[in-house]
Amino acid sequence: MHILDIHTHLLDLKSLDQELLDFIRSWKMRTVISCLGLNGEMWRNPSFGALQMCNGKVATLVQKHPEIFYGFCYINPRHGSKAIKEIKRCIRNYGMKGIKLWIACRCNKKKVFPVIEAAIDYNIPVLQHAYVRKGPNLPGESYPEDVAELAKKYPQVKIIMAHMGFNWKRGIDAVKFYKNISVDTSGFDPEFGSIEYAVKQLGAGRILYGSDAPGRDILCQIGKVNAADISERDKAHIFFQNARFLLRTK
């Protein structure tokens, strides 16, 4: 089983980071990784200096294990022109392959647009967190509909909507008409029918396997896609081929 995980995190916690590395090695996987905070924390609205430290950690890891990791740079759109400079630094100096956006602000806000324009210029994907909670979302947390709005405004950008929007039916329905949006399978429970629905609505070519490890158990996340009643060909695309194509890698 060839696997390229589009969504993992460097937590800057020695034991968990090592566990992640060991697991990925043992399964001969490759993975995209980003860092949202140091010492196990996740920074919603990091300062520019803090964010640079996060990206620096990823750069070091990728440099040490280029056969395993692809880096995505964590960007805070609230940093304005500095955010664009940071994207440039990460792409040019560290060979990072994409941008990770979390919950500094909702993705349909104007602050995000320069980041998206940079992604288009560099031809790199944007991994955008999106959720639908039972109660209100967290401040700055995007809904799938926000992702759709962004994709409509920028049809040239490649967006990966993380977690299928968490409420996967609503998430998939919100983005299905925007061909520049793929979804990743990370970070939600192995809910029966979720992957089949995504394949039916989006096509297997727009689904990327992700785990959200090490916070999530990788076996459950792999198991979720593996369990789906879809063809082996579709599974191969989801587990590996789609990400390989998107990242323009081997």
Next chain:
Amino acid sequence: MIIDFNAHIGTWPEKNMRCSVVRLKKILVSSKIDCAVFSDITPVFSNKNELTPGLKKERVPDMFIPFLSLGPHFSVGQIKKKKEKIKGVRLYPVYTKYPLRQKEWYNLFTYAEQQNWIIQIYLRLVDIRTIKLTKSIASVIGSVEKIVEKYQGLKFVISGVTLEDIKKRPELFRQNNVWVEISHLQHPINALYRLLGLVDSTKVLFGSNAPLFYPKSATFQIENSEISREDKKRILAENAQKMLEDNR
């Protein structure tokens, strides 16, 4: 062999769940599950005061071991009239307003002890961020601790448990009469390996949460976890087998 300690039939409108015995059997058999403890979940989420509405007409295949899901309107008198052979009852205190201290509850546990039933208590059926809870999990665990201690003759299975739950109340999960069912062991990496550092493998039960979750995902987790072959066998079947045989 695989024994699933967490399967359901019935209707849960909020989750678009509608599952018959026939459909559940198909799902489990295709996942190579040999035997399943199951119940009709409908009473928990409806106003109907029926205990097994989904089983009125359907025959229960041999691979299924029936439990009763108790909704908010049950009475012990109603349960005593059930003629079908059941092996246990399921309780959902985070989803429905059970007043756990009422006399009716103590009557239930006393009757359950006489009948040699297993009591299965659900902390979760689905991710708690997707549905409103009637009671916090922490407060339910507190109540469960007291019940477990008082009824040492009863066997309790706690379903929908996470590692964090166990770490916060390790004493509960070390009780001789408490077992852990692992359908919600979704965090973090190497979760099952971590669990066995907290709970003895003889107290761990495989559960799929079908048809809410993919059963094959659950078996995949066990089969690929870095735990011993003996522990896998215990979790997948032996522990459940022993428990169900002891409670004949």
